[in-house]
Amino acid sequence: MHLKEITIRDEAGLHARPAASIVKLANKFTSNIIIEFGEKVANAKSIMALMKLGVKGNTAVIIKAEGDDEQEAVDIISTAINNNFK
Numbered sequence: 818m819h820l821k822e823i824t825i826r827d828e829a830g831l832h833a834r835p836a837a838s839i840v841k842l843a844n845k846f847t848s849n850i851i852i853e854f855g856e857k858v859a860n861a862k863s864i865m866a867l868m869k870l871g872v873k874g875n876t877a878v879i880i881k882a883e884g885d886d887e888q889e890a891v892d893i894i895s896t897a898i899n900n901n902f903k
Contacts, residue, residue, distance in 0.1 A: 819887040822879050823895045831872035833864070838902040840864045842894050848884025850894070861894065 825831055831839075843850045843861040850861035852870065859866035861880070872878055882890040 818881060818883045819891045820879055820881040821891050821895050822877050823898055824877050825872050825874060825898065827901060828874040830874045830876070831867060831870060831878075833868065835898070835902060836864050836867040838897065839867060839894060842897055843890070846882070846884070846886045846890040848882040848887045848890045850880070850882045850890050853879040853881065 825835075827835060839852070839861055840863065852859050852861050852867060854870040854872050854876070857870050859870050861867065870878075880891050880894055882888075884890075
């Protein structure tokens with residue numbers, strides 16, 4: 818398992834656009850990828866699950882992946898979040 822804590826910098830938090838971007842990236846990997854926010858856990862390949870987390874801006878989440886491409890998955894998703902998906 819590979820994991821990384823990252824701050825959601827977007828003031829609006831994890832709303833529809835960034836959630837959709839995460840799902841699009843996550844679906845490129847075979848690993849199981851989850852995002853944790855406090856006590857809540859969401860499948861990173863599900864936009865509804867991500868939006869239900871209720872992540873606000875400037876708060877930390879943990880990205881975890883388990884599988885053959887786990888390190889690459891966490892690294893690419895965390896880099897995309899850090900760069901505001903640009």
